[in-house]
Amino acid sequence: MLFHVRMDVRLPPDLDPDVRAELLAREKAYSQDLQRAGKWPHLWRIAGEYANFSVLNVENVDELHDLLSGLPLFPYLEIKVTPLATHPSAI
Numbered sequence: 001m002l003f004h005v006r007m008d009v010r011l012p013p014d015l016d017p018d019v020r021a022e023l024l025a026r027e028k029a030y031s032q033d034l035q036r037a038g039k040w041p042h043l044w045r046i047a048g049e050y051a052n053f054s055v056l057n058v059e060n061v062d063e064l065h066d067l068l069s070g071l072p073l074f075p076y077l078e079i080k081v082t083p084l085a086t087h088p089s090a091i
């Protein structure tokens with residue numbers, strides 16, 4: 001199942017720089033592991049925003065929830081999920 005996901009990053013401006021750097025390093029490793037595993041086939045920066053558009057490829061909604069809630073940045077993300085169905089005109 002494919003899901004379109006928008007993630008807006010809302011890190012507190014006063015977050016300790018070392019904590020921020022460690023969090024971002026863990027986020028990068030987590031997302032790159034999922035990309036290598038084929039679970040996260042698209043990850044795009046939204047131009048001009050600290051946000052991304054992603055496409056996630058998972059077995060079911062429970063796996064999607066586990067994947068998203070496991071993001072190191074999860075406490076600092078606003079997440080909007082859109083399920084994707086097959087378009088009848090798609091070739």
Ligand SMILES: O=C(O)C[C@H]1C=CC(=O)O1
Pocket residue numbers: 007009027028031043050051052073
């Ligand atoms: O920077 C972001 O968009 C948030 C997050 C999503 C993947 C990743 O490595 O960081």
